[in-house]
Amino acid sequence: MPDDLLRFVSGPTPYSAWWLWLGAALLLIVIGWYVGVFVWTMPSSRLRHLRGIRSVHARMLRRRFARTVGSVGARYRSGELSASEAGAQMSRTLRSFLHQATGTPAQYMHVDDIESSELAAAAPTFSALNDAQFNTVSPVDVSEIASATEELILSWP
Template identity: 30%
Template sequence: MRSADAPPPGFYPPAPYSGHWVWIGIALLGVVLVWYVWVWWATRARPVVVPRRITPDRLSRIRADYARQIDLVVAQAHDGAITQRRAHQQVSVLVRHFVQEVSGIRAPTMTLTDLTSSGERLSPVSRVVGVLYPGEFAPRETQSVAGAAQVAKEVVSRWS
């Protein structure tokens, strides 16, 4: 005879979960938590950085430095050290970084449409980038960078 506490024959209690599954679940929750923290951090409002006032002496040094760098890119393209496409890209980057260094405007991350729609302040930069775009993105390299570099140097020399 069977005791009242004994399970009926053929009945087995459920098998316990392995301890590995608990750690896998905790790790997945941790990954989800890290994802939410990263999304929050990446999309938070960033403080506006106001550039310090640039003295006329420092502005003239910055202008001379960027004009020299543009001339260096043109010389490298003329010597064949870099392609005309690469030269157009580098001149575009130089003009955009100049504007950011002098005024604090995030021009390096702006498209031509962004620059054009930003108003009169950035219209000289949008003209330079508009001149550089065909040389940067045309199917074939056909344009010399010299003309675009001259326009870029004019913007660097006149920007305030």
């Protein structure tokens, strides 16, 4: 028998075990990537109910929305935004956060409705933000309300 045929018939040449481990590691990376993309693109309503992901999702939401409010406060302090604009942006951000965190449609609720709902802790902040947004002679310090809004988001249960 020719040597090539003999080598083929006698079985494969031995490979290092590192190739097996490298293939398994790459397979796990690909599976992890797909799981990550699947979880990352799930709606918040489903993520709030997944046991292992719930706390990570809540922590990420709080950080993301608090960072946005901090950015609005910084833009107000630099003079880029007026008090009215800053109040509107912070109110919109807080309402979006509350909707994402709780599922309650805070974007469509009046302050009185918020006071009588599970979002009651946010009602004083909304009152101050509305005052800053709609009252041109408002005594509300927008920098302080930005800090209060950021703290509310970071401490939300």
